[in-house]
Amino acid sequence: MSAPTFDAAMLNWGRLILDGLPFADVREAETREAGETWLDFWTAKADQYESMAEQALAAGHTVSGGEWLWLASLCCQYAQFLWFDERRKGVQRRKASLYARAAPHLRPPARPFSVSVGLVDVPCFLRLPEHAADEPVACAILLGGLESTKEESYAFENLLLDRGIATCTFDGPGQGELLEKVALSPDFERYTSAVLDRLIENDAIDPARVGVVGRSLGGCYALRSASTDERLKACISWGGFVTVDWNAEPAHDRASWRYVSKVTTDEEARARVEKSLDTRPVLGQLRCPTYFLHGALDEVPLGQIDVLREFAVNADLTVIVEPHGDHCCHNLGPAPRLRMADWLAERLS
Amino acid sequence: MSAPTFDAAMLNWGRLILDGLPFADVREAETREAGETWLDFWTAKADQYESMAEQALAAGHTVSGGEWLWLASLCCQYAQFLWFDERRKGVQRRKASLYARAAPHLRPPARPFSVSVGLVDVPCFLRLPEHAADEPVACAILLGGLESTKEESYAFENLLLDRGIATCTFDGPGQGELLEKVALSPDFERYTSAVLDRLIENDAIDPARVGVVGRSLGGCYALRSASTDERLKACISWGGFVTVDWNAEPAHDRASWRYVSKVTTDEEARARVEKSLDTRPVLGQLRCPTYFLHGALDEVPLGQIDVLREFAVNADLTVIVEPHGDHCCHNLGPAPRLRMADWLAERLS
Numbered sequence: 062m063s064a065p066t067f068d069a070a071m072l073n074w075g076r077l078i079l080d081g082l083p084f085a086d087v088r089e090a091e092t093r094e095a096g097e098t099w100l101d102f103w104t105a106k107a108d109q110y111e112s113m114a115e116q117a118l119a120a121g122h123t124v125s126g127g128e129w130l131w132l133a134s135l136c137c138q139y140a141q142f143l144w145f146d147e148r149r150k151g152v153q154r155r156k157a158s159l160y161a162r163a164a165p166h167l168r169p170p171a172r173p174f175s176v177s178v179g180l181v182d183v184p185c186f187l188r189l190p191e192h193a194a195d196e197p198v199a200c201a202i203l204l205g206g207l208e209s210t211k212e213e214s215y216a217f218e219n220l221l222l223d224r225g226i227a228t229c230t231f232d233g234p235g236q237g238e239l240l241e242k243v244a245l246s247p248d249f250e251r252y253t254s255a256v257l258d259r260l261i262e263n264d265a266i267d268p269a270r271v272g273v274v275g276r277s278l279g280g281c282y283a284l285r286s287a288s289t290d291e292r293l294k295a296c297i298s299w300g301g302f303v304t305v306d307w308n309a310e311p312a313h314d315r316a317s318w319r320y321v322s323k324v325t326t327d328e329e330a331r332a333r334v335e336k337s338l339d340t341r342p343v344l345g346q347l348r349c350p351t352y353f354l355h356g357a358l359d360e361v362p363l364g365q366i367d368v369l370r371e372f373a374v375n376a377d378l379t380v381i382v383e384p385h386g387d388h389c390c391h392n393l394g395p396a397p398r399l400r401m402a403d404w405l406a407e408r409l410s
Numbered sequence: 411m412s413a414p415t416f417d418a419a420m421l422n423w424g425r426l427i428l429d430g431l432p433f434a435d436v437r438e439a440e441t442r443e444a445g446e447t448w449l450d451f452w453t454a455k456a457d458q459y460e461s462m463a464e465q466a467l468a469a470g471h472t473v474s475g476g477e478w479l480w481l482a483s484l485c486c487q488y489a490q491f492l493w494f495d496e497r498r499k500g501v502q503r504r505k506a507s508l509y510a511r512a513a514p515h516l517r518p519p520a521r522p523f524s525v526s527v528g529l530v531d532v533p534c535f536l537r538l539p540e541h542a543a544d545e546p547v548a549c550a551i552l553l554g555g556l557e558s559t560k561e562e563s564y565a566f567e568n569l570l571l572d573r574g575i576a577t578c579t580f581d582g583p584g585q586g587e588l589l590e591k592v593a594l595s596p597d598f599e600r601y602t603s604a605v606l607d608r609l610i611e612n613d614a615i616d617p618a619r620v621g622v623v624g625r626s627l628g629g630c631y632a633l634r635s636a637s638t639d640e641r642l643k644a645c646i647s648w649g650g651f652v653t654v655d656w657n658a659e660p661a662h663d664r665a666s667w668r669y670v671s672k673v674t675t676d677e678e679a680r681a682r683v684e685k686s687l688d689t690r691p692v693l694g695q696l697r698c699p700t701y702f703l704h705g706a707l708d709e710v711p712l713g714q715i716d717v718l719r720e721f722a723v724n725a726d727l728t729v730i731v732e733p734h735g736d737h738c739c740h741n742l743g744p745a746p747r748l749r750m751a752d753w754l755a756e757r758l759s
Contacts, residue, residue, distance in 0.1 A: 078433045085424060085743030113745065122752040124572050128744075168572065191541070223473050223517065394434030395477075396462065403471040 070143060070313050071099055075391030079398065081135055081216045103140030104152060107133040111159065127166025134159035134212050142208055143313050145320055157238050160212040169222060178255045181242050185231040185256055186211060189265055190222045197267035199409035200227040200260055202253060206277030207317050210237030220398055224406040227266060231256050233282065235321035244323040247337040253286035269294065270409040276300055276389055281338055287351065288343040295408035296351040297401050300389030302365045303340045303372065307331045309362065344372035350408050352379045354397060356386025379404065420448055420491060424740030428747065430484055430565045452489035453501060456482040460508065476515025483508035483561050491557055492662050494669055506587050509561040518571060527604045530591050534580040534605055535560060538614055539571045546616035548758035549576040549609055551602060555626030556666050559586030569747055573755040576615060580605050582631065584670035593672040596686040602635035618643065619758045625649055625738055630687055636700065637692040644757035645700040646750050649738030651710050652689045652717045656680045660709065693721035699757050701728045703746060705735025728753065
């Protein structure tokens with residue numbers, strides 16, 4: 062497997078656009094001047110959107126203000142994406158700060174809360190459907206992957222909210238705000254369960270109708286979480302996997318694994334990744350309905366489905382393989398996302 | 411001014427994507443096989459979305475069902491766009507039918523009604539904000555342009571609805587369902603006023619807070635309508651104009667003017683267009699706040715702004731010229747649209 066160029070790895074147009082970046086910006090990024098780095102381009106876009114947000118808010122246009130702050134945050138997400146020099150930490154912090162400012166203006170708003178796991182506070186957001194009746198609603202806990210964080214899933218959250226499902230996002234080990242304190246670790250599911258403990262204390266949420274959705278590496282964490290916490294009633298592994306074959310990892314992903322593992326050598330990263338992400342030992346405990354979406358053109362090998370079937374022997378599996386889909390089927394447009402949202406709504410109804 | 415190629419005229423990526431076509435489909439259209447026509451490509455996409463809608467609705471997934479039917483309708487809109495053989499009428503009818511089926515499932519739903527103007531029934535849709543309080547809401551009447559119809563503005567309607575403004579769309583002379591009965595005519599504003607008569611009978615709508623928004627040729631109609639009906643309290647002319655310079659019209663637009671005028675020669679079309687669209691005589695009566703958005707790269711000449719200023723001497727004009735904007739500033743992403751929505755919300759608040 063050959064490593065993609067830096068820009069090719071960034072310019073997964075389907076991902077950028079479906080996650081919410083305007084097409085005009087993505088096209089501009091592609092045709093920017095040769096001397097302008099990816100980080101500089103998207104940081105400048107974030108500046109622009111932040112300034113537009115401030116103008117909109119000053120004029121009382123809160124809907125647009127929230128939208129621009131969220132877009133500024135998303136620009137920071139992609140500015141620092143697969144970027145490994147000393148500037149990354151600042152852009153990551155700015156992303157979190159911009160999203161926190163957007164949060165009260167989003168429709169529905171994202172409400173911040175935090176949960177303690179050991180000695181660390183895990184930052185979370187909860188969004189409740191606007192039309193929530195008097196009765197408690199279903200809820201999905203969304204798990205980001207490698208290089209993704211709680212600020213990134215706004216567009217997919219909206220699909221779930223449209224279907225009456227509340228959404229909860231957080232940064233786990235190796236992700237976003239938590240990375241400064243906690244590196245990639247073999248107990249991600251402990252964080253999911255701690256968040257779930259808190260969610261089911263909320264009267265607005267029906268404790269019997271909580272599911273978990275994870276994308277890419279988050280799809281691995283979703284399998285781990287649903288296997289080890291039977292309170293999770295449905296699981297979606299969106300472009301996920303059961304194990305990682307280090308030898309098949311491209312160079313930019315290896316750099317990313319080192320970064321989130323907070324180690325400097327491939328050997329250390331490999332050891333940590335292989336220890337943290339082997340989900341086979343717990344899959345026998347997976348008993349809830351589980352949806353596994355895979356694109357046949359994904360660099361994640363199709364053979365992961367065989368591993369899933371071999372170990373998840375007690376789960377009701379729905380396995381979808383899209384023959385023309387890339388990683389997470391980002392290239393196929395909105396259809397796979399709407400189908401996941403519908404599947405989850407049905408399971409949690 | 412050189413005429414764009416057929417595909418270049420179609421593939422205004424900004425327009426297609428901001429109006430709601432998935433990026434994946436637009437890219438597929440661009441790279442389709444040489445033998446596949448534009449009409450065939452988008453008709454096949456409509457088939458696919460219609461079939462997905464039927465599956466979703468059969469499974470009780472009404473949100474997705476509505477979304478797919480609307481997308482199927484939008485695919486038909488672009489299938490028949492600038493297409494002049496005998497198949498066009500069938501695809502236009504199918505577009506209207508698919509949208510009508512989507513309408514009850516949209517969020518908020520689009521409610522059909524009709525208004526009589528002379529001997530014809532004008533088909534309309536009304537969407538009310540979901541969070542309408544007990545008090546009546548503001549409303550925007552949206553006017554399509556040449557080659558556009560009441561089914562096309564869903565994405566922009568959502569921006570207004572997010573800001574608490576109801577939206578009303580209809581097909582006027584030369585447009586969509588009405589074209590079979592009424593060609594382009596010099597009294598478009600009579601249709602706007604007839605629709606307004608009906609809207610203000612609706613208790614949900616505040617008769618003192620109705621505005622009009624028109625895009626491209628619709629931006630010309632918006633100026634005419636707001637000039638001649640003082641019940642309209644705000645006007646947006648989005649990529650609009652005051653007069654048409656026939657000599658500057660590219661070949662595909664001339665074909666379109668012939669089509670909507672129901673004539674066969676350029677001479678007849680020119681006479682009809684020049685008679686129907688000269689808005690100068692009424693602009694002196696324009697007294698409501700009016701927003702005029704123009705892209706400096708538009709083939710519509712910048713000089714239209716001078717004409718507007720010369721004749722609309724009694725209006726409070728906000729003229730925005732985007733130096734890098736194309737026709738209707740579709741290439742600039744969502745920003746110009748959000749700004750128009752905010753401006754209108756402020757004027758109708």
